[in-house]
Amino acid sequence: MFLSSLSLQATIRYARNFDIEEKDGYTLLTVRNTRVSPTQSYQYALVPKAAALPELLKDTRIIRTPVERVVVMETTQVGYLNAIGQLDRIVGAGSVEYINNTTILERVDSGEIKRVQTGQSINAEQLLLLRPDLILTSVSGNPSYDVPEKLMRTGLPIVFATSFMETHPLGRAEWVRFFGALTSSSAEAENFFDKVANRYDSLTQQAAVATRRPTVFCSAPYSGIWHMPSGDSYTARMIHDAGGDYLWAETQTGGNIPLDVETVFLRAAHADIWLNPSHHRSMHQLYAADQRFEKFAAAQKDQVYNNTRQTTERGGNPIWEDGIVHPDSVLADLIHILHPDLLPEHELVFYEQLR
Template identity: 35%
Template sequence: MGMSRPLTGTLVALLLALTACGGDSGDPGEAAAGDRCVGDFDPAEDYFPVKQTVRHASNFTLRYAKNYQVITVKQPSPGVKPETYVLVRCGTPAPALTGPLAGAVTVETPVAKVFAGSTTHLPFLTELGALDRLKGVAAAGLITSPQVRALVKAGTVVEYGGVTGEEVDTEKVIGARPDVLMTDGRENRAYGPLRQAGVKILANAEWQEATPLGRAEWIKFVAALTGGEATATRVFDKVAADYGALVAKAAKASPVTVLPGQMFQGQWAVPNGGSFTSRLIKDAGGTHAWAATPGTGSATLDLEAVLAKARGAKIWLPQVNEWKTLADVTKADPRHAEFAAFTSGDVWSINKVLGPGGGNDFYERGVGRPDLILADLVAVLHPELSPGHTFTFYRRLTR
């Protein structure tokens, strides 16, 4: 278990034969999905009366035909060519995979069994009321959600990727017969054998979006699979409205200088001006020394270069699980005491909620709830605008 290993043709055939026998007929997720299959196909009928519109996400597109949807993920991971998925309403015929659909992966929807390769997928399933579809997770120890951890403990959800999620147990995945295995878009040596065995592998690459609302809108990607279109639209519209209201509130205050990040393996990654982090800081009514740097990624500097440019920043926002006190900061490097934010004690990290295995709720639930992240940041940068705020992800390091 926990090791990715090649499957022989005989073993693949045997596993496929065993899993084709129908499985557990008492699985409520499968029964529910079966109930939603079309019994008498009418080519003139529109089987998607509720349609989603993608407004903020830039890394995937969604279009509709009468009985299927087409999702194209433009860049599953950096430098990788686009992938197209044809989501066919269960009980209706799939289109010919020719022309623009050539090479597409076809999936019958709504799906009943989902394997999730990233903890960022879990809040979307939760918000959609579709946790009953979750049957597998890559690395259970990294999960912060009590609901999902309880499902793993009960054996309802299996772990297929080991401690880190990287070493995929191919036999376990094939034996479980997931309708889809969502990945973060990065390839794993196990995916070839899994595709050979008929497992549908889809890239949920929300992490490549440069805006908070762009990442959150990937709930619509998951909804297209589960049939939760109306719920996804309602949830996302509320998040977007709350986020917009916070941006408007923060815009009334003077920008506060921020120091983002921290040293890691001898380098400090500072966000470029078009990055996700820079957008959050700007929307919260802040700015930083690299805000005018073009690009969506980050640049790496040494500590002395960061001190030279951002020594006087009012607020420091590291992203470190381990730092709980200011003593932890100087223990990591005594030169950290030279930052003005350290002297004033205005050092805030994202480690308020950590899972028992070290997972961080900021990176899990925060992906779908940028409104909660922004509410915390506005309260950090402009406490006068948010009196009595209860923090969700951020905590101030103690002395």
């Protein structure tokens, strides 16, 4: 088989899990799934509907463009499409209870956008009836969360995204370029990302002038286990860029670190700031979960903050929708929390102080 050698690869600045290549007559997207294997990847050829099919490698999936009918399976995908003005393409949605975008929720309620998932159950029949040009979902390698194999066998145009595996905040945001390529909106995606990256870099430079870096720890126990983000995580990078001293910065596990309360207390008893304590939104809720939390200095000084400011009654949280594409706004919140003198006029967007 002869494959065209004409290729122009886009420069990806921060993301590590996707590539975009302009080929002769089509665009090739490569998605990596590093949770499964360093070499695990998926390829998608974006081919204009009016064009003949090119010669492709065996496992390359074909997506016909322009994509007009899109199904989103996770709320993060709503954030990416909203950033580039492509919400009108959505005809179906999963995980509706976690979606925060009012436009999408109104269209779901009116029936304009169809529900394709209830809990963990995916409605394959509804998906087939929608005749989507594209189904956007994520992949982790965990069968409990990933698209069922039987749905893969339907031949529907399913595209996996692994943006959640990015550890740099701008890496996750840069996936807007991937979504731009899928929806023929690359120029809009480039423009959006450049603005976000420039503001993020500017804020990082502001935080770097701080003479003191407050000590920080995160999370809260779930079923007796305290899952602390590792030092090479998205959360740790955010804290570093905001001018904080993350107490587990030296760990490099590529995920969360399972700890008990006693171990966390030994290291974080005198920490300045406590961030993201699970779902708790008040000190009363926090202490009701475990009275030992009162012993943390951060709790005693009312320096506990959670990214739950905009959480909805359904349980959705915009930080996983808008916050993913606007890490600059999340960073501004954290700088204001850690160094209020650097951004004195900033009003918190995603974070709230527990009272």
